Amino acid sequence: MASNKLSRSFYQQEDVVKVARQLVGKVLCTQIDDDEMTSGIITETEAYCGRGDKACHASGGTRTDRTEIMYHAGGVAYVYLCYGIHHLFNVVTNVEDRADAVLIRAIEPLDGRELILERRKYQKINPALTAGPGRLTQALSITTDLDSTDLTGDTIWIEDRNVPNSVKELASAKRIGVEYAGEDAKRSWRFYPKNSKWVSKK
DNA sequence: CATTTGATGTTCT
DNA sequence: GAACATCAAATGC
Numbered sequence: 357m358a359s360n361k362l363s364r365s366f367y368q369q370e371d372v373v374k375v376a377r378q379l380v381g382k383v384l385c386t387q388i389d390d391d392e393m394t395s396g397i398i399t400e401t402e403a404y405c406g407r408g409d410k411a412c413h414a415s416g417g418t419r420t421d422r423t424e425i426m427y428h429a430g431g432v433a434y435v436y437l438c439y440g441i442h443h444l445f446n447v448v449t450n451v452e453d454r455a456d457a458v459l460i461r462a463i464e465p466l467d468g469r470e471l472i473l474e475r476r477k478y479q480k481i482n483p484a485l486t487a488g489p490g491r492l493t494q495a496l497s498i499t500t501d502l503d504s505t506d507l508t509g510d511t512i513w514i515e516d517r518n519v520p521n522s523v524k525e526l527a528s529a530k531r532i533g534v535e536y537a538g539e540d541a542k543r544s545w546r547f548y549p550k551n552s553k554w555v556s557k558k
Numbered sequence: 559c560a561t562t563t564g565a566t567g568t569t570c571t
Numbered sequence: 572g573a574a575c576a577t578c579a580a581a582t583g584c
Contacts (some may be wrong), residue, residue, distance in 0.1 A: 402576075404576080411576070412576095413576080420569075420570075421569085422568080422569065422570090425563075436568085436569090436576090437566090437567065437575095438566070438568095438570095438575065438576065438577060439565085439566070439567085439574095439575060439576095439577050439578085440566030440567035440575085440577095441565065441566050441567075441577070441578075442566095442576095442578070443578050444576065444577085446576090459576060461576085473576075484578095484579095488577075488578070489576070489577070490577050490578060491577090491578080500568095531576070532576070532577095533575085533576050534576060536574090536575090539575095543567060556577095
């Protein structure tokens with residue numbers, strides 16, 4: 357069966373907010389070492405724009421060792437450590453030097469559910485398992501080791517399986533945890549399916 | 559229930 | 572030394 361893996365041209369679209377919308381309902385997959393493949397339906401995203409968005413790590417065109425990968429052409433992973441504990445996964449978008457990215461905040465488990473439960477030390481499947489940016493990376497075994505990984509490769513990738521969520525009505529809201537960004541904190545650049553349980557916060 | 563707090567490490571000033 | 576795109580456990584109603 358041919359896989360509908362998202363192509364480089366999908367990630368290189370110029371409107372990062374549009375990409376964030378389109379990613380809801382797509383399927384994020386990881387194949388780590390010799391583990392079984394794990395995946396989940398993306399249920400929550402946030403857009404970060406390199407130009408004119410104070411909430412973005414690369415706002416104002418600042419380049420540091422950490423943010424350098426955000427200036428890469430779209431289609432690579434940006435993974436960083438948050439609060440010393442959590443690995444947060446972003447998709448770099450747009451063409452080279454724009455530094456746009458989409459943060460994946462929540463998924464609904466699909467493939468490899470038993471392995472996901474094991475990684476999270478959970479007994480049952482419920483939203484607390486994978487709804488939250490630090491939770492889903494643990495579930496899919498995404499760490500900063502995977503920073504800069506090419507999303508068209510065989511370690512982390514995103515597929516379009518035309519799952520029902522992809523046609524649900526989307527809700528939007530302010531981004532989480534960016535109060536420091538002043539006026540930019542008010543932008544409604546967070547997206548999730550209306551009525552979905554697999555969302556970190558309403 | 560809601561709210562607070564402690565854990566934890568890298569980056570940047 | 573402060574800040575940080577968070578989470579889970581503990582405490583307060």
